[in-house]
Amino acid sequence: MKKEYVVYEGSEFTIEWFFTERGKSPAKEYFDDLTRERKLEAFKLFKTMAEVGKIHNITKFRHEGDGVYAFKPKPDRFLCFFFSGKKIVITNGFEKKTDKLSPTEKKKAQVAQEDYSKRVKKGCYYE
Numbered sequence: 001m002k003k004e005y006v007v008y009e010g011s012e013f014t015i016e017w018f019f020t021e022r023g024k025s026p027a028k029e030y031f032d033d034l035t036r037e038r039k040l041e042a043f044k045l046f047k048t049m050a051e052v053g054k055i056h057n058i059t060k061f062r063h064e065g066d067g068v069y070a071f072k073p074k075p076d077r078f079l080c081f082f083f084s085g086k087k088i089v090i091t092n093g094f095e096k097k098t099d100k101l102s103p104t105e106k107k108k109a110q111v112a113q114e115d116y117s118k119r120v121k122k123g124c125y126y127e
Contacts, residue, residue: 003127004028007090008043010050015080018091018112021119026108027078030093034076041073042093049088064101068109077101079109081116089116 003023007015017028031039048055049071055061064070064079071078071090075097080090091112094105119125 005126008046008050010047010052012053013050013086013088015046015050015088015090018089018116019125020112020115027090027093030076031078038073038076042071042076042078045071045073046078046090064106066106066110067113068106070101072096077105079105081109081113083116083120089113 003017003019003025005016005019007017009015017025019025031042034042045055045060049061060072062070062072067081069080069082069088071080075095076093077096078090078093080088083089089112091109092105094102116125
């Protein structure tokens with residue numbers, strides 16, 4: 001099965017899904033299971049960031065600390081990080097049920113970021 005890395009390629013950023021070494025993408029799998037309406041809400045944010053380069057509304061996009069950012073189409077969250085080459089890599093998605101970001105979800109994003117960086121440096125991330 002071919003991996004679909006690119007979510008949206010804009011004039012400011014390319015938005016990509018993160019894939020594990022085993023070829024799984026938790027964020028893409030979560031996104032694919034959403035209703036059409038929820039997918040459209042998330043995709044609008046991805047497209048805006050890719051084309052404009054900023055989302056000023058912190059209720060829609062925000063830095064969560066430690067290099068982790070969140071796209072926030074209610075009630076969903078898509079955690080991501082910025083990478084050189086004008087890339088934003090979406091690591092995981094989930095439905096937010098509490099006011100605070102789950103430390104477990106944030107840790108997943110951080111682990112994915114480390115894994116991505118190592119594999120890109122080795123030249124073995126992209127097929």
